[in-house]
Amino acid sequence: MAFVNQLVVKADLIPTAFTNTLSGAAVGGGCLGTVVRFGNRRGVFSNETGLGSAPIAHAVSKINGIVAHGIITICQFIVLLLSNFKSGKKKKKL
Numbered sequence: 001m002a003f004v005n006q007l008v009v010k011a012d013l014i015p016t017a018f019t020n021t022l023s024g025a026a027v028g029g030g031c032l033g034t035v036v037r038f039g040n041r042r043g044v045f046s047n048e049t050g051l052g053s054a055p056i057a058h059a060v061s062k063i064n065g066i067v068a069h070g071i072i073t074i075c076q077f078i079v080l081l082l083s084n085f086k087s088g089k090k091k092k093k094l
Contacts, residue, residue: 007014020026063069 058069058073063072
């Protein structure tokens with residue numbers, strides 16, 4: 001019942017809600033969100049980033065020093081990003 005009450009009270013705002021939904025900023029934000037979502041999915045499945053297997057591998061490593069260990073971990077992430085950017089599918093010319 002509260003839903004109907006809000007529709008009646010704010011009936012003048014309903015047309016603006018639909019026009020703002022299809023604005024350029026809203027469409028661009030939706031496209032950017034989709035790109036980020038698919039990029040994250042690709043990163044997780046290409047290297048299991050974020051799934052918890054990396055801490056297991058780092059726990060048994062033989063690196064001396066915490067700083068060196070952190071630098072190697074950061075480098076792995078950068079290599080992952082570069083490999084994902086490079087391996088993007090290119091469209092074939094027809």
